[in-house]
Amino acid sequence: MAHDRDDPDNRDGHGSRDDGDGRDDRDDGGTQDDGRDDGRGSAQDGREAQGDGEHALGRRERDILALERRGFSGPGAKERAIREELGLSPVRYYQLLNALLDDTRALAHDPVTVNRLRRIREARRAER
Template identity: 45%
Template sequence: MGAVTRVEQADPSSGLSERDRQILEFEGQHWTYPGSKEESIKDLFDLSTTRYYQILNQLIDTEAALAHKPLLVKRLRRERSRRQRTRSMRRLGMQV
């Protein structure tokens, strides 16, 4: 995988910054071992894992991200909704 630059200029045609596009590309990769993804997040984006996922969650709510990577963004939105439902059910004492 090539090096990720930290340029954050927006592409007027997409509405996404270079970092936004890189995050979407990165998130579309398959990860076999969770630790390797966390290390790559730190190395490539110089972000904590928590901050990376905060940025990713904001990003997938944008129309620009949906237009850029529709299948990925829809999958990530579904996965997030599923996790939110599971947490809500647990809080209500319902079996998951």
């Protein structure tokens, strides 16, 4: 079924362009098709499928943390991955990431990455 995902007119394999992950295919700052954007994903982005209810991170949030765990070589590689894999502008990505660092659900999901990024953020704030 991997070929269905590559078809731009059949993103979820059921004829819908919305793949249910809360991300809009357009680079419009991350708003969803219905105009909602709480900055943390939505219940439609995978929480129900995970079975953890309200206390779990959404798919977009998990994808952001996964991207932060990766290493990137060369200038622009991370920004390119942000656009291609998450469908977000780098500015919107970093806004969402910054909010995630203060989210206890993110800390519970990936404490190593969240604590590392918090230390980096605090060091940069201290430099100012």
